[in-house]
Amino acid sequence: xxxxxxxxxxxxxxxxVAYEVTGAPVRAxxxxxxxxxxxxxxxxxxxxxxxxxxxxxxxxxxxxxxxKVPDAKFHAVAFCSHCGSKVPRISAERGxxxxxxxxxxxxxxxxxxxxxFVADKAPWFDITDPLPQHAQMPAG
Numbered sequence: 516x517x518x519x520x521x522x523x524x525x526x527x528x529x530x531x532v533a534y535e536v537t538g539a540p541v542r543a544x545x546x547x548x549x550x551x552x553x554x555x556x557x558x559x560x561x562x563x564x565x566x567x568x569x570x571x572x573x574x575x576x577x578x579x580x581x582x583k584v585p586d587a588k589f590h591a592v593a594f595c596s597h598c599g600s601k602v603p604r605i606s607a608e609r610g611x612x613x614x615x616x617x618x619x620x621x622x623x624x625x626x627x628x629x630x631x632f633v634a635d636k637a638p639w640f641d642i643t644d645p646l647p648q649h650a651q652m653p654a655g
Contacts, residue, residue, distance in 0.1 A: 518621045524573075525618040527600035532575035534603055534614075536565045540625050541611065545646070548632035550584060554592040555601060558640040559630070561616030563623055567605060570612040579603075629653075 516524060526533040540563040551560035572579070575595070579602050583591035593604035601615040616627075630642055634650040642648060 516620050522621075523623045524620045525603070525614065526620055527575070527578075527595035527598055527602055527618065529595060529598035529600070531597050532578050532595045532600075532602050533573045535571055535573055536569045536612070536614065536623075538565075538569050540565050540614075540623055543616070543623070543625050543627040545627050545630045546632055547630060547636040547640075548590075549635050550587065550590045551632075552635075552637060554590075555615070555617075558637050561627055563614040563616055563619070563625070565612045565614060567607065567610055567612055570603065570605070570614075 522535050522537055524533065524535045543561070543563045545559045545561050547559045552558065554560065578596045579593050580596040581591050581593045581604060589606060589609065591604055593602050594600060595602055600618065602618055603612050603614045605612050627646065629647040629649060631649050631652050633642065633648045636642070
């Protein structure tokens with residue numbers, strides 16, 4: 516995929532769902548909370564956050580299915596109902612779109628700036644990079 520200036524593109528495994536975001540992410544973090552680990556079946560989730568008006572579906576929006584954890588204030592996961600890949604989730608109540616890093620097809624121009632919820636980190640996973648580690652979500 517040839518990168519386009521100012522636009523980051525992403526898609527699911529089967530290619531039926533695709534999206535693009537314009538500009539830079541608001542923030543990017545590696546999240547080690549239990550919900551992110553279980554929702555991604557991974558040691559952590561790498562999440563990029565964009566403002567809602569930076570995001571648009573380019574195909575397959577109707578295949579993007581969301582599961583909200585019943586007792587969670589915000590946590591939910593979105594996935595392609597055809598292949599199961601994680602796809603962006605619009606969080607209208609917070610005015611952001613959470614973009615799973617693994618769904619990015621082109622470089623967002625920003626790397627994650629830290630690890631959050633490391634108090635919930637999988638005991639079998641060691642964080643070996645020099646990024647800041649926060650036991651919970653840092654203020655601000």
